[in-house]
Amino acid sequence: xxxxxxxxxxxxxxxxxxxxxxxxxxxxxxxxxxxxxxxxxxxxxxxxxxxxxxxxxxxxxxxxxxxxxxxxxxxxxxxxxxxxxxxxxxxxxxxxxxxxxxxxxxxxxxxxxxxxxxxxxxxxxxxxxxxxxxxxxxxxxxxxxxxxxxxxxxxxxxxxxxxxxxxx
Amino acid sequence: xxxxxxxxxxxxxxxxxxxxxxxxxxxxxxxxxxxxxxxxxxxxxxxxxxxxxxxxxxxxxxxxxxxxxxxxxxxxxxxxxxxxxxxxxxxxxxxxxxxxxxxxxxxxxxxxxxxxxxxxxxxxxxxxxxxxxxxxxxxxxxxxxxxxx
Numbered sequence: 001x002x003x004x005x006x007x008x009x010x011x012x013x014x015x016x017x018x019x020x021x022x023x024x025x026x027x028x029x030x031x032x033x034x035x036x037x038x039x040x041x042x043x044x045x046x047x048x049x050x051x052x053x054x055x056x057x058x059x060x061x062x063x064x065x066x067x068x069x070x071x072x073x074x075x076x077x078x079x080x081x082x083x084x085x086x087x088x089x090x091x092x093x094x095x096x097x098x099x100x101x102x103x104x105x106x107x108x109x110x111x112x113x114x115x116x117x118x119x120x121x122x123x124x125x126x127x128x129x130x131x132x133x134x135x136x137x138x139x140x141x142x143x144x145x146x147x148x149x150x151x152x153x154x155x156x157x158x159x160x161x162x163x164x165x166x167x168x
Numbered sequence: 169x170x171x172x173x174x175x176x177x178x179x180x181x182x183x184x185x186x187x188x189x190x191x192x193x194x195x196x197x198x199x200x201x202x203x204x205x206x207x208x209x210x211x212x213x214x215x216x217x218x219x220x221x222x223x224x225x226x227x228x229x230x231x232x233x234x235x236x237x238x239x240x241x242x243x244x245x246x247x248x249x250x251x252x253x254x255x256x257x258x259x260x261x262x263x264x265x266x267x268x269x270x271x272x273x274x275x276x277x278x279x280x281x282x283x284x285x286x287x288x289x290x291x292x293x294x295x296x297x298x299x300x301x302x303x304x305x306x307x308x309x310x311x312x313x314x315x316x317x
Contacts, residue, residue: 001204003192005275010195013206016188017213023181024214025221031173032231032238036317038266041291053295058316068171072178073267077274079179080186089276094194096263108282110261115269115286116293117258122266123294124251124307124314126242129265131317132252133211136242138218143244143315147252154256159200162260 004094006085024134033065036131038122040070099167125151182271191271193263200260242315243308250305251314258286 046054081087122128125147136144189195198204272280
């Protein structure tokens with residue numbers, strides 16, 4: 001299976017997983033931070049919203065490390081595209097285009113709806129794939145095991161509803 | 169100095185997510201449709217490295233610069249599962265979890281703008297409604313929050 005981005009051949013899963021693990025450990029060993037990306041949405045909200053929830057110390061004190069980390073995520077994607085065929089904005093969405101086939105405005109609306117669930121859901125869950133799925137499970141935390149089972153199961157059910165029931 | 173460290177680690181993380189398929193709509197659907205092993209294997213391999221490394225670092229108890237290591241476990245509450253279900257539905261719909269939303273923006277995938285706008289609004293709504301959620305969710309006190317990560 002090639003990637004939508006420049007039809008690249010993806011890294012072997014074992015190599016990619018080891019690299020993710022090493023970066024997670026370096027973040028803790030060098031930076032003394034536990035990996036977790038979804039609080040970054042709150043860090044960003046906290047730049048604008050000044051309600052009590054967004055003035056909690058957990059949010060204000062983690063901005064200094066998480067905002068540069070989030071900027072790095074964008075930069076990493078940019079460099080990945082730039083060095084593999086050049087950077088250019090695009091709308092290609094693989095099997096979504098073949099099966100569901102919405103135009104740019106429809107894609108934005110579709111992604112916005114899903115994004116709402118991601119922002120709301122990860123914050124209610126207290127973490128996402130990185131903070132629960134990788135760090136929390138590796139740290140043998142029960143909350144993380146339960147949350148990861150919940151989001152992975154919901155993803156399996158939803159994708160099957162979309163592609164095997166709704167639009168076969 | 170530390171800002172540069174976090175920028176570099178974030179860039180490396182984003183690069184690996186981009187090149188592994190974790191930011192790719194088709195690869196994510198392949199994971200959820202159980203037709204591709206790629207991302208299941210990735211998560212498994214990441215855990216195989218992170219779990220013993222973390223155990224060792226905690227036993228060692230110090231960061232590279234000698235500071236006491238801080239690993240605060242997340243609080244456990246019904247929101248872990250309820251929020252997890254909502255997130256899983258959103259992950260399937262968009263093909264993105266939180267990190268890949270940002271990586272996809274960097275790659276030039278314009279539809280990721282919709283996911284980012286939704287995620288920011290979703291997080292904002294969650295924060296503003298925090299003290300109005302039903303009691304059975306047993307969310308921790310506001311100053312503690314649901315968990316940092």
